[in-house]
Amino acid sequence: MRPGGALLALLAGLLLLLLLRLLWSSTDAPARSRLWVEESREATHGTPAALRTLRSPATQPPRTMNSTYLNEKSLQPSERCKNLQAGLETLSNKTKKYSEDDYLQIITNIQSCPWKRQAEEYENFRAKLASCCDAIQNFIVSQNNTPVGTNMSYEVESKSEIQIRENIFAMLPVSQPFVEYPYNQCAVVGNGGILNQSLCGAEIDKSDFVFRCNIPPTTGNVSKDVGSKTNLVTLNPSIIRLRYGNLKEKKAMFLEDMATYGDAFVLLPAFSFRANTGASFKVYSTLKESKARQKVLFFHPKYLKNLALFWRTKGVTEYRLSSGLMITSVAVELCESVKLYGFWPFSKTAENTSVSHHYYDNHLPKRGFHEMPKEYSQILQLHVKGILKLQFSKCEVA
Ligand SMILES: *[C@@H]1O[C@H](CO)[C@@H](O)[C@H](O)[C@H]1NC(C)=O
Ligand SMILES: *[C@@H]1O[C@H](CO)[C@@H](O)[C@H](O)[C@H]1NC(C)=O
Ligand SMILES: *[C@@H]1O[C@H](CO)[C@@H](O)[C@H](O)[C@H]1NC(C)=O
Ligand SMILES: *[C@@H]1O[C@H](CO)[C@@H](O)[C@H](O)[C@H]1NC(C)=O
Ligand SMILES: *[C@@H]1O[C@H](CO)[C@@H](O)[C@H](O)[C@H]1NC(C)=O
Ligand SMILES: *[C@@H]1O[C@H](CO)[C@@H](O)[C@H](O)[C@H]1NC(C)=O
Numbered sequence: 001m002r003p004g005g006a007l008l009a010l011l012a013g014l015l016l017l018l019l020l021r022l023l024w025s026s027t028d029a030p031a032r033s034r035l036w037v038e039e040s041r042e043a044t045h046g047t048p049a050a051l052r053t054l055r056s057p058a059t060q061p062p063r064t065m066n067s068t069y070l071n072e073k074s075l076q077p078s079e080r081c082k083n084l085q086a087g088l089e090t091l092s093n094k095t096k097k098y099s100e101d102d103y104l105q106i107i108t109n110i111q112s113c114p115w116k117r118q119a120e121e122y123e124n125f126r127a128k129l130a131s132c133c134d135a136i137q138n139f140i141v142s143q144n145n146t147p148v149g150t151n152m153s154y155e156v157e158s159k160s161e162i163q164i165r166e167n168i169f170a171m172l173p174v175s176q177p178f179v180e181y182p183y184n185q186c187a188v189v190g191n192g193g194i195l196n197q198s199l200c201g202a203e204i205d206k207s208d209f210v211f212r213c214n215i216p217p218t219t220g221n222v223s224k225d226v227g228s229k230t231n232l233v234t235l236n237p238s239i240i241r242l243r244y245g246n247l248k249e250k251k252a253m254f255l256e257d258m259a260t261y262g263d264a265f266v267l268l269p270a271f272s273f274r275a276n277t278g279a280s281f282k283v284y285s286t287l288k289e290s291k292a293r294q295k296v297l298f299f300h301p302k303y304l305k306n307l308a309l310f311w312r313t314k315g316v317t318e319y320r321l322s323s324g325l326m327i328t329s330v331a332v333e334l335c336e337s338v339k340l341y342g343f344w345p346f347s348k349t350a351e352n353t354s355v356s357h358h359y360y361d362n363h364l365p366k367r368g369f370h371e372m373p374k375e376y377s378q379i380l381q382l383h384v385k386g387i388l389k390l391q392f393s394k395c396e397v398a
Pocket of ligand 3: 149150151163
């Protein structure tokens with residue numbers, strides 16, 4: 001073979017490898033481990049342009065090159081706030097890991113810009129969600145969307161199916177139960193430690209519909225910060241084992257805790273993992289037998305799959321969406337306006353005081369902040385675009 005030929009073969013080989021890598025990246029295979037790799041590889045590239053544009057003029061790092069953003073100081077605030085939106089979009093397209101301080105700087109900048117609801121953006125986004133996912137029809141499993149005999153695929157363990165026999169069918173509501181849809185003002189309350197001492201309770205309780213995640217406490221000294229009203233609360237079946245001993249000896253404690261949610265809907269991912277199904281049905285039967293007022297609903301696995309695909313096109317490639325993002329997406333479809341509280345995946349406030357992981361315990365963020373940024377930067381984008389409002393700080397108390 002001529003030397004030129006060998007070189008050509010080598011180049012072709014390299015090209016093939018590159019192509020394979022690209023294809024590999026676009027499949028949904030081990031998203032999490034891929035993220036690590038990309039993060040560590042890109043970590044050496046220094047501060048990316050997108051982030052630099054987001055820094056406030058005061059902390060602008062010295063640079064040798066001119067850029068559009070160099071004269072940020074001279075820009076009108078409105079101009080600077082517009083740049084923020086463009087910068088955020090680029091940010092969420094990167095796979096690189098940003099430091100917590102980078103994010104806090106971004107948030108400080110966002111907070112310095114006025115927030116205004118953008119009705120048209122809201123409608124656009126809602127229409128996109130409706131066409132991919134249609135929460136109104138599909139978000140929960142009902143007798144209408146799931147006839148007896150249906151073989152339902154699990155959300156995550158998608159090769160497994162469960163047949164919806166009469167006994168399961170009987171647990172389902174006839175149709176979607178959100179009779180007063182659309183709700184006007186909705187609150188989605190995350191469990192972030194940022195809510196501690198926020199005094200947001202009164203404002204949250206004024207909402208027409210309050211969503212909460214993973215049966216958090218709402219009574220006693222926390223209610224001034226998080227409110228006490230709940231219309232829908234998610235329940236992760238792992239809690240049934242960890243906190244309530246599979247509803248055997250700790251059944252009374254479970255019922256007592258559930259009673260604090262009044263007649264709320266209790267939403268379980270019964271068909272996400274096979275291991276969830278039994279525990280979810282147990283929650284249903286336990287509440288039913290004791291004639292509890294809470295109504296059990298099951299997330300539709302197909303809805304969650306479609307929703308994950310939707311967010312994947314926006315760069316959210318995590319293994320599974322957080323319940324916070326699931327519920328936020330549902331809320332946008334079900335409500336006329338949405339406000340988020342307690343969404344704060346950081347270990348400190350923008351003012352650099354430390355924040356516990358949850359408002360009800362003092363654990364530090366156990367998942368580590370690095371798994372959240374893709375979701376969080378999407379939520380920040382929705383805020384900056386005026387689609388929903390994120391409450392970052394204490395609430396104004398009248
Ligand atoms: C930077 O901008 C200034 C003023 O617009 C200009 O005089 C200078 O040549 C620019 N420098 C570079 C490196 O582009
Ligand atoms: C980010 O990615 C999305 C979808 O991949 C694309 O539509 C958008 O234009 C990108 N934004 C920027 C600023 O690169
Ligand atoms: C569901 O699966 C069972 C067992 O594999 C099969 O007998 C049945 O025909 C399937 N039902 C439907 C509606 O596809
Ligand atoms: C609320 O009360 C619980 C115990 O009743 C206590 O552990 C917790 O620290 C208190 N929280 C605040 C914010 O005072
Ligand atoms: C934030 O606090 C940490 C430790 O409490 C300190 O090391 C750091 O310099 C502080 N950062 C800022 C920006 O004040
Ligand atoms: C809430 O804040 C108070 C006062 O700063 C603190 O004493 C308490 O430990 C915090 N609670 C949690 C769960 O972080």
